[in-house]
Amino acid sequence: MSRPEPGIVAETFDCVVVGGGPSGSTAARHLAQQGRTVLLLDRQGRIKPCGGAIPPRLIKDFDIPDGLICAKANEARMIAPSDRRVLMPIEGGYVGMVNREAFDEWLRARAESAGAQRRTGTFDRIEREADGSALVVYRPAGAAKDDPAITVRARTIIGADGARSNVAAQAVKGADKQRYVFAYHEIIKAPAAGAADFEPRRCDVWYQGKLSPDFYAWIFPHGDTASIGVGSMQKGFSLRTAVTALRQVAGLTDCETVRTEGAPIPLKPMKRWDNGRDVVLAGDAAGVVAPASGEGIYYAMEGGRLAAEAVEATLSTGRAKALTQARKRFMKAHGKVFMVLGIMQHFWYRSDKRRERFVGLCDDPDIQELTWQAYMNKELVRAKPAAHARIFLKDMGQLLGLRAA
Incomplete structure (x- = not known):
C-alpha cells in the first residue's frame, strides 16, 4: 500500500x-x-506489560482460536504475607493465557x-x-x-x-x-519441570507488602515463557527490585529474561x-x-x-x-x-494484616466457586442467595477478626 x-x-x-x-x-x-x-x-x-489472562467469555465472544492460547491455567495460588498458600482450583474450566x-x-x-x-x-x-x-x-x-x-x-x-x-x-x-497503578513485568523462559516454585498450569498471586504495598505481584505461565510482574501506585517503590526479589524467592533468578516492559494502568x-x-x-x-x-x-x-x-x-x-x-x-x-472490586482493593490491600485475612477468605469453597463463576462469565452471580449469605457472614467475621485467617 x-x-x-x-x-x-x-x-x-x-x-x-x-x-x-x-x-x-x-x-x-x-x-x-x-x-x-x-x-x-x-x-x-x-x-x-500484562499477565495475559483471558476468560472463556472473551474466547467465546470474540472468536479467539485455540492456537493463540499459549497456556491453560486450571488453578490459582494465593500467597499471604505469612507465606501461607491457598490453592483455588478451577472446576471444569481454565483461564487462557496469551502472549500479548x-x-x-x-x-x-x-x-x-x-x-x-x-x-x-x-x-x-x-x-x-x-x-x-x-x-x-x-x-x-x-x-x-x-x-x-x-x-x-x-x-x-x-x-x-x-x-x-x-x-x-x-x-x-x-x-x-485519571489516577494510575504502575506495572512492570519481566518475560522469562519458563524453567524445567521441578526446577523452581513454578507450575505451567498455575497462576501465582502474591499478596505481600514487601512485593507491593498496595496491589499485588504475580507469576503467570505463558507456555515456553512466564510473566513475572508487580504493580503499585506508591511513588518511590521500586517495581524492578520487587520483581527481582520475587524471582529469587520462586527460584527463577537464573531463568533467561526475554524482555521487560512497564506502563501505567488506570484505576x-x-x-x-x-x-x-x-x-x-x-x-x-x-x-x-x-x-x-x-x-x-x-x-x-x-x-x-x-x-x-x-x-x-x-x-x-x-x-x-x-x-x-x-x-x-x-x-x-x-x-x-467494578464497584465491588474497587471496594475490595481499597480495603483488603491496605496492610499485610488485611492481606492475610483476604487470603484466608480465598480458602473458602463458597468464595472460590462464586469468584470463578463471576470471572469466567464476567458478571456477578445472583443465582445462589444462600451462598452469598454464607460469604457475607464469613466476610464480616474476617473484617472483625472473629475468624482465624
Whole structure:
C-alpha cells in the first residue's frame, strides 16, 4: 500500500482508530465489517506489560482460536504475607493465557482482513477545519524528524491509545484527573519441570507488602515463557527490585529474561468517554481495567466493541449524542463488578494484616466457586442467595477478626 503524501489531506475515513491494542483492533474490525472506511493507526513495537489472562467469555465472544492460547491455567495460588498458600482450583474450566506480542498482532491482522487500513505511526494531534471537521495528524514510522506529518480527515475518532491517552488529553474533559497503578513485568523462559516454585498450569498471586504495598505481584505461565510482574501506585517503590526479589524467592533468578516492559494502568473508568462531537474512548484510554484484579483484556475488547457500535450509530444517524452509549452500556453491564472490586482493593490491600485475612477468605469453597463463576462469565452471580449469605457472614467475621485467617 502506498504511503499518503505528507502535508496534504488526501483521504477521508469514517473512523480513525488510534491504537492497535485489543480495544482498538476490535473496534476497527467491527466497523470495517459494517462497511465503514477505517484507518487503524498503531505505534511501532509497543507491547503492554500484562499477565495475559483471558476468560472463556472473551474466547467465546470474540472468536479467539485455540492456537493463540499459549497456556491453560486450571488453578490459582494465593500467597499471604505469612507465606501461607491457598490453592483455588478451577472446576471444569481454565483461564487462557496469551502472549500479548502475538495476541495483539493477530487482532490487528484480523481487523485488516476485515477491511480496515492499517498503518504504523505515532498520533500527534487533532486539528479542526473551518467547518469543524476533524483532522488527525500523525507521524509515520520511520519518518525523519524534520519530515512533514501526515494528515487525514476523520468523520469520527476512537481513542484506544492506552493509559495517559493523547487522544483523551486533547479531546475529552477530565482525562487529566485519571489516577494510575504502575506495572512492570519481566518475560522469562519458563524453567524445567521441578526446577523452581513454578507450575505451567498455575497462576501465582502474591499478596505481600514487601512485593507491593498496595496491589499485588504475580507469576503467570505463558507456555515456553512466564510473566513475572508487580504493580503499585506508591511513588518511590521500586517495581524492578520487587520483581527481582520475587524471582529469587520462586527460584527463577537464573531463568533467561526475554524482555521487560512497564506502563501505567488506570484505576477506574473515566466519568466521560466522549467529547459530545466525534471522539470516543475505549480500553485503557477509557480506564476500563478492573480494580483489585488488574484484568483488562476482556474489558478492553468489550469497550472497543461498544465504542464501535456507538460510532456506527453516530455515523448512521448524524447524532453525536449516540457516542455516550459506549460508556452507558459498559457501566450498565459491568459497573457493579467494578464497584465491588474497587471496594475490595481499597480495603483488603491496605496492610499485610488485611492481606492475610483476604487470603484466608480465598480458602473458602463458597468464595472460590462464586469468584470463578463471576470471572469466567464476567458478571456477578445472583443465582445462589444462600451462598452469598454464607460469604457475607464469613466476610464480616474476617473484617472483625472473629475468624482465624
